[in-house]
Amino acid sequence: YFALEGLGKLLETIKLIQRDLNKNLNIEGILMSMYDVRLRLSNQVVEEVRVHFQDLVLNTVIHRNTRLGEAPSHGESIIIHDATCKGSVNYLNLAREVLQKNKYTQLSDEEKFLNDILG
Secondary structure, eight states: OHHHHHHHHHHHHHHHHHHHTOTTOOOOOEEEEEEOTTOHHHHHHHHHHHHHHGGGEEEEEEEOOHHHHHHHHTTOOHHHHOTTSHHHHHHHHHHHHHHHHTTSSOOOGGGSSOOOTTO
């Protein structure tokens, strides 16, 4: 609930900035993070956001992951902390998706997302 409320407030702020300060400001996409497939609320929020914002929602989802929480306390990025964890794979997929969306790279459909190396 609070994630959806916060998203609404953020979009209002972006509209104000576009109107008053920067007409060229665009939203790259909406990233779903801290997602826990086991929680009904997580699934409902993702579904609501996807229905309401459609193409603006990025395909990549950042799953809740213990290693993601540990990395900052070690002063490391998740890629340095544990390159093989689900969180690392999620962020690598995000990078690929953004590059592909902006046509900075040409990837085949098979290459668009890394396989989940955790099985």
